[in-house]
Every structure is written in C-alpha cells, then in structure tokens.
Amino acid sequence: MNIEAIKSIYFFEMARTRRTLLQSVVSPVISTSLYFIVFGAAIGQRIQEINGVSYGAFITPGLIMLTLLTQCIGNGSFGIYFPKFTGTIYEVLSSPVSMIEIVLGYVGAAATKGLMIGTIILLTASLFVDLSIAHPIAMVFFFVLTAVSFSLFGFIIGIWAKDFEQLNLIPMLVIPPLVFLGGSFYSIDMLPPFWQAVSHFNPVLYLISGFRWSFFEVSDVNPLFSAAIILVFLTICLSVLAWIFRTGYRLRN
Amino acid sequence: MAPIVSVSNLSKTYASGFKALKGVSLDIEQGEILALLGPNGAGKTTLISIICGIVNPTGGTVLVNGHDVVRDFRETRSMIGLVPQELTTDAFETVWNTVTFSRGLHGKKPNPAHIEKVLKDLSLWDKKDNMLRELSGGMKRRVLIAKALSHEPRVLFLDEPTAGVDVSLRKSMWEVVERLRASGVTIILTTHYIEEAEEIADRIGVINGGEILLVEDKTALMSKLGRKQLRVDLSHPLEAIPETLSSYNLTLEGDGHCLIYDYDTSAERTGITSLLAALAEAGVRLKDISTRQSSLEDIFVEIVGAGR
Numbered sequence: 001m002n003i004e005a006i007k008s009i010y011f012f013e014m015a016r017t018r019r020t021l022l023q024s025v026v027s028p029v030i031s032t033s034l035y036f037i038v039f040g041a042a043i044g045q046r047i048q049e050i051n052g053v054s055y056g057a058f059i060t061p062g063l064i065m066l067t068l069l070t071q072c073i074g075n076g077s078f079g080i081y082f083p084k085f086t087g088t089i090y091e092v093l094s095s096p097v098s099m100i101e102i103v104l105g106y107v108g109a110a111a112t113k114g115l116m117i118g119t120i121i122l123l124t125a126s127l128f129v130d131l132s133i134a135h136p137i138a139m140v141f142f143f144v145l146t147a148v149s150f151s152l153f154g155f156i157i158g159i160w161a162k163d164f165e166q167l168n169l170i171p172m173l174v175i176p177p178l179v180f181l182g183g184s185f186y187s188i189d190m191l192p193p194f195w196q197a198v199s200h201f202n203p204v205l206y207l208i209s210g211f212r213w214s215f216f217e218v219s220d221v222n223p224l225f226s227a228a229i230i231l232v233f234l235t236i237c238l239s240v241l242a243w244i245f246r247t248g249y250r251l252r253n
Numbered sequence: 254m255a256p257i258v259s260v261s262n263l264s265k266t267y268a269s270g271f272k273a274l275k276g277v278s279l280d281i282e283q284g285e286i287l288a289l290l291g292p293n294g295a296g297k298t299t300l301i302s303i304i305c306g307i308v309n310p311t312g313g314t315v316l317v318n319g320h321d322v323v324r325d326f327r328e329t330r331s332m333i334g335l336v337p338q339e340l341t342t343d344a345f346e347t348v349w350n351t352v353t354f355s356r357g358l359h360g361k362k363p364n365p366a367h368i369e370k371v372l373k374d375l376s377l378w379d380k381k382d383n384m385l386r387e388l389s390g391g392m393k394r395r396v397l398i399a400k401a402l403s404h405e406p407r408v409l410f411l412d413e414p415t416a417g418v419d420v421s422l423r424k425s426m427w428e429v430v431e432r433l434r435a436s437g438v439t440i441i442l443t444t445h446y447i448e449e450a451e452e453i454a455d456r457i458g459v460i461n462g463g464e465i466l467l468v469e470d471k472t473a474l475m476s477k478l479g480r481k482q483l484r485v486d487l488s489h490p491l492e493a494i495p496e497t498l499s500s501y502n503l504t505l506e507g508d509g510h511c512l513i514y515d516y517d518t519s520a521e522r523t524g525i526t527s528l529l530a531a532l533a534e535a536g537v538r539l540k541d542i543s544t545r546q547s548s549l550e551d552i553f554v555e556i557v558g559a560g561r
C-alpha cells in the first residue's frame with residue numbers, strides 16, 4: 001500500500017477546501033440558516049409538531065442530508081474531474097498508485113469535507129432548535145456511510161463526465177428533487193396514498209428516514225431497511241468502480 | 254548490460270479505431286540519451302504514455318529494469334519520471350507544494366533538502382512560494398521537470414520539453430539533462446528540434462505511422478547516411494562544366510558562379526585533391542571554398558520520406 005500517495009492526494013484535496021473556505025463552509029451555513037428561518041420559523045408556526053417532534057427539529061436531519069449529498073457528490077466528482085480537465089491527471093496515472101489508493105485519497109477527502117460541513121450544519125441547527133440524538137452510533141453509521149457512498153458516487157460521475165454540464169447534471173438536477181421529495185420537510189404519512197407509494201421508490205427517503213430515526217426514533221420506514229438500502233447503494237458504487245478500474249474506462253483508454 | 258527499458262511488439266489501437274502503434278520493439282540502454290524523432294501523430298506520445306502507465310496497451314509488453322509495466326506497475330513507475338508535452342499544472346498551487354505532492358505520489362517520504370536542490374538546479378528556488386498561474390510558460394515547463402525529478406527517477410521521459418521555450422532557457426535545460434545523464438539517469442526525449450537531438454543524444458530513433466523506422470547510434474547514423482558537399486565559388490561564371498571535369502560528380506549553380514561537389518565521407522578517397530588540381534588545370538579561378546555536412550534533419554526527411 002502506497003500510504004504516502006494516499007496522504008498526498010488526501011491533503012492536496014483538503015488544501016483546496018482551505019483555499020475556498022468561504023464558499024465551502026460559509027455558504028452551506030447561510031443556506032441552512034435560511035431554511036430554518038423560512039421553514040422552521042414561518043411554516044413551523046403552522047405545523048407545530050410531526051410525530052411528537054417539533055417541526056424545526058424534524059427537518060434538521062433532512063437538511064443535513066440535503067447538504068451532505070450535494071457536497072459529497074460535488075467534491076467527489078470535482079476532485080477527479082478537475083485534473084482530467086486540466087490534464088494534470090497524467091501524474092496520478094503515471095505514479096506507482098493503485099486505483100484503490102487513488103479512491104482512498106480522493107473519496108476520503110470528499111467524504112471528510114462532507115462530514116465537516118454536515119457537522120457544521122448540525123451545530124448551526126442546534127442554535128435554532130433543541131436537538132437530541134437518541135442513537136448516536138446509528139447516527140454516525142448513517143452519517144459516515146452516506147458521506148462515503150455519495151462521495152464514491154460523485155467520483156464515478158467525475159470519471160464519466162466529459163464536460164462541466166455532465167458534471168453538474170446529477171448534483172444539480174437529480175439530487176435536489178430526490179431530497180425534497182424524500183421527506184426532508186414532511187413525513188410521507190402526510191401525503192395522499194398514491195404519492196406515499198411513489199415516495200417508496202425514492203432511495204433518498206430511506207436515507208433521511210433512517211438518519212431521522214437515529215435522532216428522534218421516528219421514521220417513515222424501518223431503520224434496518226434504511227441501513228440495508230445505504231449498504232446496497234455502497235455495494236453498487238464499489239462494483240461500478242471495480243469495473244472502471246478493470247477496464248480503464250475514460251481514464252486509461 | 255540488460256536494457257533498462259525493453260519494448261517488444263507493442264501495439265495500441267484507440268477506441269476510435271486509430272492504430273497509434275503497430276508492433277513497436279525498442280531497447281533503451283541504461284544511462285543513454287535516446288532521442289525519438291517523428292512527425293506529429295507518429296506515435297511518440299502514445300509510446301511514452303504506455304511505458305509510463307497512462308495508456309493501456311492493446312498488445313505487446315514493456316519491461317522496465319526487468320519489470321512488466323502493467324503487472325509490476327509499482328516497481329516500474331517509481332523508477333520513471335515523466336515531463337509531459339502539454340503545460341498542465343495546478344494553477345492555484347504553489348511551486349513548492351506541487352513538487353512535494355509529486356514526490357509523495359511516488360511513495361517517497363518527504364525530503365525538503367532534495368526538493369530544494371531540484372528547485373535550485375532549475376533556477377526555481379526564488380519562485381517556490383509563487384502560485385503556478387503566476388509563472389511564465391518557460392517556468393511552468395521547468396516546474397514540470399522539477400515534478401518529474403522530485404522522486405529521484407532512474408529513467409526520465411521528456412516529451413518535447415523545449416517546445417515554446419526560448420533559446421537561453423533551452424540551453425540551461427540541456428545542461429540539466431547533461432548533469433542528470435552524468436549521474437546515471439537514462440533519458441528519452443522527443444523533440445521537433447532536430448539539431449538538439451544531434452547535439453545531445455547518443456542514439457536516435459525515428460518513428461512514423463506507429464512504426465519504428467530505425468534506431469541507431471547517432472554518429473554511426475550520421476556517417477552512414479551523411480553526405481558531404483564541397484562548394485566552390487568562382488571568380489568568373491561558367492556557362493557549362495568543362496569537359497575535363499565531367500568525371501566528377503559536379504553541379505553548376507548560382508548562374509554559373511558556384512560548383513557543388515558531392516562526396517562520401519566514408520569513401521577511401523574523397524577526390525577533393527584531384528578535383529582542385531583539375532580545376533586549376535582547366536583554368537577555373539576560385540574565389541572561395543566551403544564544405545557542408547548533411548544534417549540529421551536531412552537524414553530524417555529522407556527516412557520519413559522513404560517510409561511514405
């Protein structure tokens with residue numbers, strides 16, 4: 001294992017976060033605060049409680065997931081796409097580094113950034129609402145596995161994308177609707193039966209539901225099922241990556 | 254001594270169907286400077302990219318110091334440094350960070366003293382804290398060389414390293430190359446500047462259309478294919494070559510003001526002495542005499558032309 005290389009890639013990527021501190025950290029904090037003001041304060045006055053949880057607290061896990069998914073996909077894809085775009089990828093490809101080490105470096109950094117921002121949002125949220133975490137281990141499980149698997153997903157997008165439009169397609173167009181329709185701001189019990197059924201096809205519902213359960217012990221679906229879904233997603237991402245490594249798809253062709 | 258790089262029957266066909274390499278075989282000796290010459294699209298960069306691990310080969314094998322570049326990539330890639338053709342740099346990184354990154358990527362523990370030496374050798378030391386986007390093209394090129402040398406490679410590939418670099422910088426880069434060779438590093442370079450290959454290389458390889466047309470010792474190549482010309486400027490123009498000189502391989506140029514004599518340097522007799530005597534006998538008055546050896550460029554054009 002080329003530990004020096006993993007460290008080099010990881011810290012090189014983390015250095016970018018330091019350089020872009022304002023947009024990386026401050027902007028998610030501001031947007032989360034806005035969500036709390038708009039949803040928590042304005043709409044929350046009318047909804048009061050869902051399943052015994054105050055509305056402001058209820059939406060917190062969903063808000064963290066929204067940012068976690070977009071940040072992890074964004075960082076994971078940009079980290080590998082940018083060297084492809086500028087041409088500096090030649091150096092990584094000509095180094096004595098296995099693809100697993102490349103992934104550990106890039107995806108590790110992307111997941112770390114996502115977790116950092118997720119934690120910042122959690123702390124920001126605690127300024128607005130009373131938060132308690134009923135199952136801390138389960139919370140960390142969902143938090144870390146979601147960050148890792150969506151950073152992997154982002155990495156795959158970064159390898160697949162041929163231009164910036166493709167790079168932004170999924171994080172901008174696919175993820176926000178899935179998160180908004182995945183019960184971030186409501187319980188799916190509040191939807192008509194038809195839309196409840198449709199919601200069950202949305203994988204993000206399971207992530208948010210499981211994550212929320214770890215906080216408040218309330219969920220739309222069985223938390224074990226949520227854990228299974230995230231593990232299945234992780235397995236799919238790892239399988240696709242294994243195929244990419246074997247074939248050199250869009251990297252060594 | 255076994256070759257440091259051994260390429261056998263290497264082929265590459267891209268997804269588009271383009272055959273970039275068609276069964277290339279080539280041995281590179283330890284410690285030599287090999288210049289690869291070839292027109293654009295000849296397959297030079299593809300060949301280098303496969304040896305360095307950037308592109309997967311379609312067929313054939315490459316061994317570096319006895320290790321297969323695909324199977325034993327860790328051994329081979331840690332021995333190789335690559336300076337790419339394009340000026341690809343991380344615009345927002347500092348010179349120091351980007352060179353240190355390259356060393357780490359090759360699995361070497363940090364060694365600030367070595368990085369300092371490399372940067373000083375390439376006259377980059379005073380720029381070490383500058384961002385790469387602040388540097389000129391020539392400096393970026395030197396940064397790429399510094400990155401390639403950061404992990405102390407035994408084999409260095411320079412893919413057109415002096416393209417777009419001014420004359421003085423080019424000279425200082427060749428001095429660095431000479432120093433590296435003196436320290437035992439094997440150097441493979443591609444260049445469009447044939448006079449550079451002529452000046453610096455030990456051996457010349459010519460590649461065209463995905464095939465190696467020849468690989469030969471530079472001096473042997475020059476003497477084998479090198480023709481020499483004697484140019485005689487005349488005081489008074491001639492209308493035709495005098496009968497008595499017809500046995501010589503002469504051509505009349507410059508409206509009769511100049512005689513050109515082609516001769517073979519490797520022949521036992523060049524015929525110059527007798528030609529000059531014959532000219533004096535024929536009453537031809539000479540103004541000036543000069544000789545010119547055909548350059549590697551002439552040879553290159555001849556080989557590539559014949560291959561078409």
